[in-house]
Amino acid sequence: MMRVEPTTLITEPQNVEPNFPDPVTFTMKATSDPDTAVTYTWYRYDKDWTVIHHVANKTHIMMTNNGSSLTIYNTGVADLGRYKCVATNGVDQVTSEVQLLTPPDLGNFTLLTSCDRDDLKLSADLPLAVNVCFLRPCLDSRKLGQLKRN
DSSP: OOOOOOOOEEOOOOOOOOOTOOEEEEEOOOEOOSSSEEEEEEEESSSEEEEEOTTTOOEEEETTTTTTTTEEOOOGGGGEEEEEEEEOOOSOEEEEEEEEOTTTTTTTEEEEEEETTTEEEEEOOOHHHHHEEESOOOGGGGGGOOEEEE
C-alpha cells in the first residue's frame, strides 16, 4: 500500500470585522502528497455545523480557488458568526475555525415606537443579546417602529 503524505495546514483563515456591506473573504490553504488532491468544505455554525453550498448566481456566498476561499458578498448582521473549513486528502483532514465578528461601530440599537404615548425601547448588542424595556404593558407587536442606530 502506498503511503500518502498527511494533510498539512499552510494558511489559516483570519477573523474579520466586516464593513457592511463590503465583501469578506476567508482563505485556508493546505497541502498533501503531490499526487493527492486536497478538497475543502466550508461550514457555518447556527446551533450546529451546516455545510455551505454554493449555488451559482443564487447566493451571496461563493467558494473560489478550488474551494479554499470563501467570500461573503453584501455582508450583513445575518452573516456574523462562526465558520470553519475542513481540508482533506481522503485519508486524513485538518480543520480551522474563523469568525465574522461584530464590528465595534455596530454598537447598540434602539427600537423606538409609540404605544399610547409611551415608548418601548429595545436595545441589542448584536448578534447575541437583546434587552427589552416596557415602560407600560400595552405592547402590540404590530405597533413596532423602525430600528435606529444609536
